[in-house]
Amino acid sequence: MSKLNSILVNSLVAMFFGLMTLWMSYALPLTIRFAADKVGVMLSYPETPVQEIRALVQTAGNWMMERKGLQDRNRELEIENLALRAALHDAALPPPVSTSEMIGARVTLRYPDAWWKEVRINMGSSQGVKIGAPVLSEGYMIGKIIMAGENYSWVELITSASFLLAAVVNETWDLGVINGDDRGNIWLLYMPPEREFKRGMMVSTAMVGDYLPPGIPIGKIWGDGDTRDGFTPRSVVSGAHLTQLYNLQVLLIGDVSGVRN
Secondary structure (H helix, E strand, O other), rough: OOHHHHHHHHHHHHHHHHHHHHHHHHHHHHHHHHHHHHHHHHHHHHHHHHHHHHHHHHHHHHHHHHHHHHHHHHHHHHHHHHHHHHHHHHHOOOOEEEEEEEEEEEEOOHHHHHHOEEEEEEOHHHHHHOOOOEEEOOEEEEEEEEEEEEEEEEEEOOOOOOEEEEEEOOOOOOEEEEEEOOOOOEEOOOOOOOOOOOOOOOEEOOOOOOOOOOEEEEEEEEEEEOOOOOOOOOOEOOOOOOOOOEEEEEEEEEEEEEEOO
């Protein structure tokens, strides 16, 4: 009888430890997750200010880079403006008078499937934005307004396949048409194959309308494409970082007066 009781006691003890082991195997992961969550909550307090400071530092760094690019480009434009005014003076022609305003805008939407086609900005008709107005980044034209709502606008990017813009090679005064391919590439079309263009020659806008003045820099010639129909397209690299469009500028052109024949 005592032997039977001993077996029964041992069985009960083994069953108890088995149940305890089963319970611990179930409860331990929950306990670990609970503890990890609590630790994560506690660590979030010192981490949050650090993350905010890091974001501010990154924003400040990007702003400084963009500001330096704009300052450099502003100096180049001032030099070009003085040279043009000197040329007009030598030719005894009155300089054109125009009123313009540059307003800042922020990119609020850029669809992944239309990455190289268009972006939305937070400025619209109530801020004076009009269809056809050029949009710049870092002093270079990267697109134009194709639709203007009250407080937002859509910008067609220069890399869009439907984007067409008259442009000129600064060093040679050859005229062509800027066109994208929806894949991030820019081409200067309708260029004669016999013309030689060196890599690095600047390409700027030509006179095409009231809202788009000539002389806005676009980028630099980078290489040649395949000759078709008697023309050799030239690839153009934008002067702006087209993959990182955050803060843009919209050029608002007022009345333009000058020499009329």
